[in-house]
Structure formats: C-alpha cells, structure tokens
Amino acid sequence: MLRLMDQPEEKPPLPAQYYRRKAAEARRTAEGVTTRAVKARLHDLAREFERLADAADNAAQISDPLAELMRQQWRERE
Numbered sequence: 001m002l003r004l005m006d007q008p009e010e011k012p013p014l015p016a017q018y019y020r021r022k023a024a025e026a027r028r029t030a031e032g033v034t035t036r037a038v039k040a041r042l043h044d045l046a047r048e049f050e051r052l053a054d055a056a057d058n059a060a061q062i063s064d065p066l067a068e069l070m071r072q073q074w075r076e077r078e
Helices: 002-006 016-031 036-061 065-077
Strands: none
Touching: 016 036
16 A cells, blocks of 8 residues: 555646647747857757657547447447
C-alpha cells in the first residue's frame, strides 16, 4: 500500500495548442535576443515544442482499439 503512495501520479499529456504557444513564445523571445548562442537555443526550443505539438496531435488521433471495435460493431447493426 505504501509503495503505491510513493509512485508519482501520471499526468495526462498536454494539448498540442499548449506546445504551439510555447514555440511561438520562444520564437518571439529569440527576435529580441542579441546573443547568438541564446538565440540558437531559443530556436532549438521552438523546434522541440513543435515536435511535441505534432506528437500530441498524433496521440490525439490514435483511438482506443476497443472503442474502435465497438464503433464498428455499432455501425454494422444499423
């Protein structure tokens, strides 16, 4: 029982919109930065946020196999 309490709760993935906002924010911040290394890092972060947004979009499109089977069986009854 105590072991279960020690385990962190799984957090649901954030929506793609969140990551796209963060990417845009990193790009805007990079526009005002004069240091090349910082600017490059911000652009890297923006690309990483876009990658996470794409992954979140893909995850949202993957349906639960059981739910898909149930939908298919429901359609066959109609």
